[in-house]
Amino acid sequence: MTDDRPGAPHAETPIQRTNRNFGELLQELRVTQTGVQILFAFLLTLAFTPRFPTLDTVQRTAYVVSLCLSVLAAALFTAPAAIHRYLFHRGAKPDIVRVSSRITELGLGVLSLALTGSVLLSVDVAVGRVGGVAAGAGTLLVCTGLWLVLPWRVLRHRLRHGAAPERQ
Known part of the structure; x- marks a missing residue:
C-alpha cells in the first residue's frame, strides 16, 4: 500500500531505494566536484605567479597544505565513481552507496579544511596575518555551521517533534 499524500514516503523496493540514494549522492558530488576542481586549479596556478617567491614560511605552508587537502578532497569526491565502476554488476550496490556516502562525508570535512587554508592564505597575502x-x-x-551543525539541528528538531527518521 502506498501513501500518496505530499511528502509521504513512497513504497520502494530495497533496490529502488538504493538506486535513488546513489542518484542523489551523484547529484551532490556533481556540485562539490566542480568547486573542488576550481579550487585545485586556482591553487596550482599560484606557484607560477611572480609574487609566489615572496611568500613567507607560514604562507608557503598554508599553500602546500591547502593544495594537498584540495587534492585529497578531489580524490575522495571521485572515489564513488571508481568504486562503482570496479563493483559494477557484482551485486554490491548497497555497499557502494554506504561506502560512497561515508567517503563523501569525509570529503566535505577535507574540503572545509582546504577552503579554510586557501582563504587564510589569500587574505594573509592581501591584508596581513591577523x-x-x-x-x-x-x-x-x-563550513562547520552549514555542513555539520545545521543538518544536526534539523534532525534534532524533527526528532523532538515526533517525526520518525525516514529510511533513506
Whole structure:
C-alpha cells in the first residue's frame, strides 16, 4: 500500500531505494566536484605567479597544505565513481552507496579544511596575518555551521517533534 499524500514516503523496493540514494549522492558530488576542481586549479596556478617567491614560511605552508587537502578532497569526491565502476554488476550496490556516502562525508570535512587554508592564505597575502587567520577561522566556522551543525539541528528538531527518521 502506498501513501500518496505530499511528502509521504513512497513504497520502494530495497533496490529502488538504493538506486535513488546513489542518484542523489551523484547529484551532490556533481556540485562539490566542480568547486573542488576550481579550487585545485586556482591553487596550482599560484606557484607560477611572480609574487609566489615572496611568500613567507607560514604562507608557503598554508599553500602546500591547502593544495594537498584540495587534492585529497578531489580524490575522495571521485572515489564513488571508481568504486562503482570496479563493483559494477557484482551485486554490491548497497555497499557502494554506504561506502560512497561515508567517503563523501569525509570529503566535505577535507574540503572545509582546504577552503579554510586557501582563504587564510589569500587574505594573509592581501591584508596581513591577523586578517588571514580571522578569515580562515570564519571560513571554518561557516563550513562547520552549514555542513555539520545545521543538518544536526534539523534532525534534532524533527526528532523532538515526533517525526520518525525516514529510511533513506
